[in-house]
Amino acid sequence: MNIENPHASSLEVREKHFLVAATRRLPSACEERLIAKYFLRKGDDNATYSSSIFKAHAEGASALIVTPAERLDANTINSLPQTVKIIATFSVGHEHIDLDAASARGLIITNTPGVLTAATADLTLLLILAAARRAREGQKLIHSGNWSGIRPTQLLGTQVKGKRLGIIGMGRIGRAVANRSRSFGMKVYYHNRQPINSNDNAEAIYVPSLNDLISQSEILSLHCPLTPETKNILNAQRIANLPEGAIVVNTARGPLIDDNALIEALLSRKIASAGLDVYASEPNIDKRYLTMENVFLLPHLGSATKDTRAAMGMLAIDSIEAVLNGHEPPHQIL
Numbered sequence: 001m002n003i004e005n006p007h008a009s010s011l012e013v014r015e016k017h018f019l020v021a022a023t024r025r026l027p028s029a030c031e032e033r034l035i036a037k038y039f040l041r042k043g044d045d046n047a048t049y050s051s052s053i054f055k056a057h058a059e060g061a062s063a064l065i066v067t068p069a070e071r072l073d074a075n076t077i078n079s080l081p082q083t084v085k086i087i088a089t090f091s092v093g094h095e096h097i098d099l100d101a102a103s104a105r106g107l108i109i110t111n112t113p114g115v116l117t118a119a120t121a122d123l124t125l126l127l128i129l130a131a132a133r134r135a136r137e138g139q140k141l142i143h144s145g146n147w148s149g150i151r152p153t154q155l156l157g158t159q160v161k162g163k164r165l166g167i168i169g170m171g172r173i174g175r176a177v178a179n180r181s182r183s184f185g186m187k188v189y190y191h192n193r194q195p196i197n198s199n200d201n202a203e204a205i206y207v208p209s210l211n212d213l214i215s216q217s218e219i220l221s222l223h224c225p226l227t228p229e230t231k232n233i234l235n236a237q238r239i240a241n242l243p244e245g246a247i248v249v250n251t252a253r254g255p256l257i258d259d260n261a262l263i264e265a266l267l268s269r270k271i272a273s274a275g276l277d278v279y280a281s282e283p284n285i286d287k288r289y290l291t292m293e294n295v296f297l298l299p300h301l302g303s304a305t306k307d308t309r310a311a312m313g314m315l316a317i318d319s320i321e322a323v324l325n326g327h328e329p330p331h332q333i334l
């Protein structure tokens, strides 16, 4: 067990009442903040958290910091020690936590919304541009050492200016993507359960029918949460309705897309290219993606900037501190 107790004086040790267990290493400022106040059981970036490993890691802990890389199903939640009061997920998404089981255990669950909006929206634009401009093929050519110079017909991509961008899910990140995309000259449309307040709609046009949005989207970007209703929201039928040569981008959650349908459409060039940051069974990627030139892949880096990851950790700690001091946490899901 890796419990941090860095040269603490006996007085400091006496003042520390609670143990916080993190499943992964956290940005150093976050670990330092935790160590100043609590015992910290640091996480292991290489561990696979089975139920029994989770249970052992959580032994004696009052609070857990977890990430979407761990699955907290009912079995794992039920095996957690009774000492655990709060699970703070280092993410906005919380589909990896069985909320019914957590609720039955009386656990508090918190997440880290808001602070990762800009980073994730930036990365979405990176994927849109990389997919549109054939960045994967360009990288391959230059790294091969076989590039023979600029040619008028070499690796011609799609200009995003003037293209219709469809956004599924117009939450904070969807709106930030809309704002950025307008400055690239894209015409932005969105589908959401409800149209959003016109002051806040990033000058995007609401399309009440998802199928209508899809049939108009030359570029389609997914920004909805993963729920039983949104799983496979981009299925074979909807992919067939995309305009020929569309671009698909996903920085939300892998299971929103039916991989078989997407791969088939990429192979047939019904879809020109895709930019993906998230995958159905992370970290296991459907191997077919790895052999395709018209996909630009990143390893779930949406929120991966130093500032953002530190801010996410600080939000998680704010919630833990609130709960351990008997207060309501700022970002409570449950």
Ligand code: DGY
Pocket: 068, 090, 091, 092, 093, 094, 116, 252, 300, 301, 302, 303, 304
């Ligand atoms: C989230 O917050 O849900 C992201 O996927 C982590 O970057």
